[in-house]
Amino acid sequence: MSGPSTYVPKTEFTRWLDSRLPLLRFTHDTVLTFPTPRNLNFWYAFGAILTFFLGVQIVTGIVLAMHYVPNANMAFDSVENIMRDVNYGWMLRYMHENGASMFFLAVYVHMFRGLYYGSYKAPREILWILGVIIYFLMVLTAFMGYVLPWGQMSFWAATVITNLFSSLDQVIPHLGSIIATWLWGDFAVGDATLNRFFSLHYLLPFVIAAVVGLHIWALHVPGNNNPLGIDVKGPQDSLPFHPYYTAKDAFYVGLFAILFAVLVFFLPEYVGNPDNNIPANPLVTPTDIVPEWYLLPFYAMLRSIPQKLIGVLVLAGAILTLAFIPWLDTSRVRSNRFRPLMKQFFWVFVADCILLGYLGDQSADAVWHIGGTDVPLVWFARLGTAYYYAFFWVLMPVVGLLETPRALPDSIAKSVLAPAE
Amino acid sequence: MRFALPLGLIFGLALSAPGLAAVGDQAPLKKMDWSFEGPLGTFNRADLQHGFQVYKEVCSACHSLNRVAFHTLSEEGGPSFTSAQMKAIAAGYKVLAGPNDKGETVDDKGNPLTRPGAPADTFPPPFANEDAARSANGGALPPDLSIIEKARAGGPDYVYSLITGFGQKPPAGFKVTEGKYYNPYFIGWDIAMPPPLSDGQVTFVDGAPNKIADEAKAVVTFLAWTSEPHLEDRHRIGVGVMAFLIVLSGLLYLSYRRVWKDAH
Amino acid sequence: MATTTTAEPTRRDFIYIATGSVAAVGAAAAAWPLIDQMNPSSAVLALASVEIDLAPIAVGQAVTFKFRGHPLFVRRRTAKEIAEAAAVAVSDLPDPLARNENLPDDAPATAANREIKAEWLVVSGVCTHLGCTPTAFEGDYRGWLCHCHGSMYDTAGRIRKGPAPQNLAIPTYSFLSDTRIKVG
Numbered sequence: 001m002s003g004p005s006t007y008v009p010k011t012e013f014t015r016w017l018d019s020r021l022p023l024l025r026f027t028h029d030t031v032l033t034f035p036t037p038r039n040l041n042f043w044y045a046f047g048a049i050l051t052f053f054l055g056v057q058i059v060t061g062i063v064l065a066m067h068y069v070p071n072a073n074m075a076f077d078s079v080e081n082i083m084r085d086v087n088y089g090w091m092l093r094y095m096h097e098n099g100a101s102m103f104f105l106a107v108y109v110h111m112f113r114g115l116y117y118g119s120y121k122a123p124r125e126i127l128w129i130l131g132v133i134i135y136f137l138m139v140l141t142a143f144m145g146y147v148l149p150w151g152q153m154s155f156w157a158a159t160v161i162t163n164l165f166s167s168l169d170q171v172i173p174h175l176g177s178i179i180a181t182w183l184w185g186d187f188a189v190g191d192a193t194l195n196r197f198f199s200l201h202y203l204l205p206f207v208i209a210a211v212v213g214l215h216i217w218a219l220h221v222p223g224n225n226n227p228l229g230i231d232v233k234g235p236q237d238s239l240p241f242h243p244y245y246t247a248k249d250a251f252y253v254g255l256f257a258i259l260f261a262v263l264v265f266f267l268p269e270y271v272g273n274p275d276n277n278i279p280a281n282p283l284v285t286p287t288d289i290v291p292e293w294y295l296l297p298f299y300a301m302l303r304s305i306p307q308k309l310i311g312v313l314v315l316a317g318a319i320l321t322l323a324f325i326p327w328l329d330t331s332r333v334r335s336n337r338f339r340p341l342m343k344q345f346f347w348v349f350v351a352d353c354i355l356l357g358y359l360g361d362q363s364a365d366a367v368w369h370i371g372g373t374d375v376p377l378v379w380f381a382r383l384g385t386a387y388y389y390a391f392f393w394v395l396m397p398v399v400g401l402l403e404t405p406r407a408l409p410d411s412i413a414k415s416v417l418a419p420a421e
Numbered sequence: 422m423r424f425a426l427p428l429g430l431i432f433g434l435a436l437s438a439p440g441l442a443a444v445g446d447q448a449p450l451k452k453m454d455w456s457f458e459g460p461l462g463t464f465n466r467a468d469l470q471h472g473f474q475v476y477k478e479v480c481s482a483c484h485s486l487n488r489v490a491f492h493t494l495s496e497e498g499g500p501s502f503t504s505a506q507m508k509a510i511a512a513g514y515k516v517l518a519g520p521n522d523k524g525e526t527v528d529d530k531g532n533p534l535t536r537p538g539a540p541a542d543t544f545p546p547p548f549a550n551e552d553a554a555r556s557a558n559g560g561a562l563p564p565d566l567s568i569i570e571k572a573r574a575g576g577p578d579y580v581y582s583l584i585t586g587f588g589q590k591p592p593a594g595f596k597v598t599e600g601k602y603y604n605p606y607f608i609g610w611d612i613a614m615p616p617p618l619s620d621g622q623v624t625f626v627d628g629a630p631n632k633i634a635d636e637a638k639a640v641v642t643f644l645a646w647t648s649e650p651h652l653e654d655r656h657r658i659g660v661g662v663m664a665f666l667i668v669l670s671g672l673l674y675l676s677y678r679r680v681w682k683d684a685h
Numbered sequence: 686m687a688t689t690t691t692a693e694p695t696r697r698d699f700i701y702i703a704t705g706s707v708a709a710v711g712a713a714a715a716a717w718p719l720i721d722q723m724n725p726s727s728a729v730l731a732l733a734s735v736e737i738d739l740a741p742i743a744v745g746q747a748v749t750f751k752f753r754g755h756p757l758f759v760r761r762r763t764a765k766e767i768a769e770a771a772a773v774a775v776s777d778l779p780d781p782l783a784r785n786e787n788l789p790d791d792a793p794a795t796a797a798n799r800e801i802k803a804e805w806l807v808v809s810g811v812c813t814h815l816g817c818t819p820t821a822f823e824g825d826y827r828g829w830l831c832h833c834h835g836s837m838y839d840t841a842g843r844i845r846k847g848p849a850p851q852n853l854a855i856p857t858y859s860f861l862s863d864t865r866i867k868v869g
Binding site for chain 2: 038077080083084085090091094239243244247248250251254255257258261262264265266268269274275277278287
């Protein structure tokens with residue numbers, strides 16, 4: 001809770017402005033003086049890191065759009081023009097491409113942080129759901145963005161994913177095909193699809209920015225959660241956002257910028273797929289169609305189910321499940337720091353997501369040689385998918401009821417000032 | 422201890438071996454030390470110029486280089502030919518000319534009108550279109566080489582292994598398709614391209630060694646440049662950016678500590 | 686919340702000033718590629734110069750080439766046309782300046798200042814009034830006539846009559862050989 005505004009305009013001009021559009025007051029209250037728990041750690045810096053990368057993506061995206069041509073015959077060439085001829089084009093392209101990876105890395109850490117510290121629990125349910133919406137918009141934006149260079153992977157990933165809609169034909173005859181054709185604007189992925197994906201790829205980041213605004217507004221109603229998961233009880237528990245958290249966040253953004261620079265300047269193609277440097281060919285399918293790393297866990301889940309429609313529902317359900325989390329977790333305690341049993345399951349969940357990501361990258365018929373037999377990896381993907389769902393739909397409700405949490409500290413201030421815990 | 426369960430899971434899986442290698446699987450690539458690899462890598466100018474010669478005299482018979490403009494041959498970070506040399510190279514090629522005054526695009530014999538290349542032009546392809554290329558190569562399409570080293574897993578190591586990987590005896594039981602050649606570095610093992618290089622095939626103007634390995638090293642370096650003409654810029658600017666960011670992060674850290682000094 | 690009565694204000698401020706300055710330098714350096722990417726790319730710059738073969742052009746003929754997206758007139762002048770251009774006094778011209786990129790800005794519009802070799806006239810084909818393309822051999826001076834608003838140019842491409850304010854511009858060019866020029 002921030003309480004009434006303490007902003008006092010100090011000059012003629014700021015007084016004049018404040019009475020007409022309280023922009024400076026708004027900035028002062030939400031960014032400068034906003035009371036923030038004093039015990040936020042590294043994992044809480046990712047909101048700022050995400051804002052930084054959203055900015056990077058929008059700025060680099062706008063300048064790239066000055067040179068990119070969203071036409072199936074010219075898209076690949078226009079990207080090569082950017083890489084070869086546009087001044088610093090290679091840098092801008094690599095920043096945009098690797099910026100997407102950094103954006104997703106940060107969003108996953110941010111989401112796992114929320115899960116670990118119970119930041120989704122009352123009264124922050126809407127905050128969490130807005131976050132899920134932002135994540136979903138990010139996935140859509142990234143998917144469409146990947147199609148734009150019109151490489152082999154661009155084309156075939158678009159084909160595979162949009163073809164999933166045709167599985168709806170089993171629910172209502174022809175419905176899936178109608179939707180797929182409508183999405184494509186053609187009988188298959190083609191120029192019409194590319195053009196509309198470009199339009200939407202340009203639009204969605206601004207929608208994301210707007211939802212981020214709502215996300216921060218929803219955050220500012222109750223204020224930030226913190227690693228202890230206990231409420232702020234008074235001014236002794238918090239610090240003004242500026243300069244304490246502006247300074248802290250700036251440092252962590254700086255560290256992430258170093259990681260970003262390593263990718264852009266020294267490993268620019270490391271997270272990418274070489275097949276996307278081959279122009280799209282509707283007549284030749286690549287040996288292995290894989291999405292970018294940040295979508296691999298969902299890809300593994302999709303492929304683990306042989307029945308197409310069920311696979312699609314499992315995929316959609318995996319993201320939709322996230323919206324229900326505030327009501328699935330029955331624990332009275334927010335932070336996993338005080339939930340010895342749930343904490344274990346959480347780390348297994350993290351490992352599970354990493355495993356699913358690894359499996360999503362393997363060939364559909366890959367096997368592991370264990371104890372003398374060849375076990376198809378798809379069985380591990382099924383196990384992984386089962387645990388993913390069980391974590392939310394079984395463990396969250398059950399463990400919350402059965403577990404004995406550790407004693408919570410009295411207050412944040414007490415916990416911070418007496419670190420011998 | 423609380424990590425025992427998840428770590429055990431990860432390690433157990435990691436230690437399980439993947440399935441045995443199947444017929445047609447790519448042989449492990451020859452790992453070479455390229456001058457342009459690593460954060461401070463640069464192109465060897467001599468290799469670039471020799472490599473261009475190998476491309477011109479050997480590969481360009483079948484492989485196009487559509488995205489490389491002649492003027493880049495004399496720009497920084499590349500083969501660094503002089504401007505005069507670059508113009509001569511360009512003029513040595515015939516590129517398609519626009520319609521003449523009568524609006525014709527072909528001459529009396531039906532051949533397309535051509536003009537000498539200019540610096541702004543890109544390398545003209547050896548075949549007019551895909552069908553012509555396939556028809557001249559037994560149905561196979563020789564890929565364009567402009568970005569080949571970014572378009573193949575393994576990049577320069579792959580291209581080097583491939584073009585020096587001919588001449589081996591196929592394993593027992595593997596029948597090479599009629600008209601193709603055995604190459605264990607090519608996925609599927611039989612490739613339509615005949616062995617492209619031989620010892621002494623290209624005579625370098627400066628008398629540099631020209632065994633297969635030398636020719637291969639040169640052309641792989643040249644094709645690494647065509648795939649990434651700004652590699653040297655990227656490394657150079659990257660070093661500067663890293664240095665700057667490390668300094669800035671250090672200052673940001675000190676500022677952060679200074680701000681928080683009185684917080685507790 | 687503790688507020689320190691700063692015993693060392695200069696030292697505390699220094700770190701913030703240093704950080705802010707370094708960050709500002711970084712921001713400026715980061716802004717440069719974002720601005721420079723709008724400048725002409727190397728593909729565009731490669732077309733910034735053209736080489737023109739003069740051999741096919743007959744005496745008395747005027748050919749239009751495309752140069753940097755605009756028309757470029759190359760005219761092989763007859764002896765009569767050369768003499769007509771040379772006979773005009775600069776004081777009689779509406780625009781007394783040479784408008785020749787190969788010469789200083791204040792060079793007068795003498796016939797000699799409008800050429801490198803008298804036989805060849807190389808001028809921009811963009812009318813200096815509102816940008817239309819004039820037609821060769823027409824108009825009172827048999828140079829060019831711009832049909833849009835009636836501007837008339839002479840055989841040295843100088844404006845003589847009509848609303849155009851300036852002589853046709855002469856771009857940077859040079860002779861690579863007797864039969865080849867490089868423009869731009």
